[in-house]
Amino acid sequence: MRQWMGRLHRWLGILVSLWLVLVALTGTFLLYKTELLQWQYPQLQLAELPSTATAGAVFDLYDTGYAYLPRVDKPWVEVIDGDGNSHYHGVAGEHLLTRPALGDWIDIAVQFHHHLLLHDLGKDVMGVLSLITLFILISGIVRWWPRRWSVRLWSVRWHWPWQTGFQMTLYQFHKTFGIILLPGILLGAVTGTAIMYAASVSGSLTTLLPQQDQRWQPATTAVQALNWNERLQAAEKIFPDMTPALVSLPVKPDGTVSMRLRYDGEWHPNGRSSLSFSTTTGELATWSDTRNSALGYQLSQTIYPLHVAAVGGLPLFILLLAGGIMLILLPVTGVWFWLWRQRRKTSTVRV
Structure with missing residues (x-):
């Protein structure tokens, strides 16, 4: 069993190594997305947050795509139009910057x-490769699991690449730090895979945990809101304990526009509750409070926040960062060690 798992671990690891390095590298960079944007575009270094009223006025300028309200980790008004271009507005609603779709290395990442820059096809491919990665991690644990435990299991003898013992450093580093940092590695890999299969995961958890609590109701439904400022103000009256986080700009076929809201203490940074308003009468058309949803659905909505370290503070951030860095180094050290063994075998045959 161990030998069979070891072979699968090796060959599947080689197969997905390049993809895993690139996905882990981009994912690790994106933990610092706001800082990278502000570094590349200094005009985004705002001293204060634009107001909700300013955001509403900006939203009225667009009729395609979706938009984010300003928050501490994104201190600007951001609109992504129907072509994927990102528009940024400042404290007074002034236009700061437009980033064309795939116009810089950050958006490419x-x-x-x-x-994988392939839209729906890329998501399907990512899902399969993510499942393979989970199997690689499991098989690596099985292959490493010791028959006898000792302190030597955690040792790494360091040699430089030009020294004779470097191949052993590669091997020990790969297995030792892969196990030490396994919690962060699994957190990133498992949540990333679950995001690729979000609908299936959410449906399965909802089936397993269907319990619901229907005590949450709107404070009022008597509103009339014909522009985004009025809709944002209406949202505060309907759900006074929630904050609007994201709006959908196009008018839907049923003549409504919608927004998502986040309640106090909710993990998801964009919230999962929603409101929609008629664009002709301004009346509230539909509403949903995610706290009324099945327990399984609410649990499924914690996956994304965990994946992007939106909760947990600095400890979870460090855990994910360490796991992401190790997901870069695991395929690098594994393939490097395999190439060294192939070279050694070739040299032995020639002799």
């Missing part, structure tokens, strides 16, 4: 990490 984002789109590659999400779907």
Whole structure:
């Protein structure tokens, strides 16, 4: 069993090594997306947050795509139009910057990490490769699991690449730090895979945990809101304990526009509750409070926040960062060690 798992671990690892390095590298960079944007575009270094009223006025300028309200980790008004271009507005609603779709390395990294720049096809491919990665991790644990435990299991003898013992350093580093940092590695890999199969995961958890609590109701439904400022103000009256986080700009076929809201303490940075308003009468058309949803659905909505370290503070951030770095180094050290063994075998045969 161990030998069979070891062979699968090796060959599958070689197969997905390049993809895994690139996905882990882009994912690790994206933990610092706001800082990278502000470094590349200094005009985004705002001293204060734009107001909700300013955001509403900006939203009225667009009729395609979706938009984010300003928050501490994204201190600007951001609109992504129907072509994927990102528009940024400042404290007074002034236009700061437009980033064309795939116009810089940051957006290329984002789109590659999400779907390999291939949209729906890329998501399907990412899902399969993510499942293979989980199997590689499991097989690595099985292959490493010792028959006898000792302190030597955690040792790494360091040699430089030009020294004779470097191949052993590669091997020991690969297995030892792969196990030490396994929690962060698994957190990133498992949540990333679950995101690729979000609908199936959410449906399965909802079936397993269907319990619901229907005590949450809107404070009022009597509103009339015909522009985005009025809709944002209406949202505060309907759900006074929630904050609007994201709006959908196009008018839907049923003549409504919608927004998502986040309740106090919710993990998801964009919230999962929603409101929609008629664009002709301004009346509230539909509403949903995610706290009324099945327990399984609510649990499924914690996956994304865990994947992007939106919760847990600095400890979870460090855990994910360490796991991401190790997901880069695991395929590098593994393939390097395999190439060294192949070279050694070739040299032995020639002799």
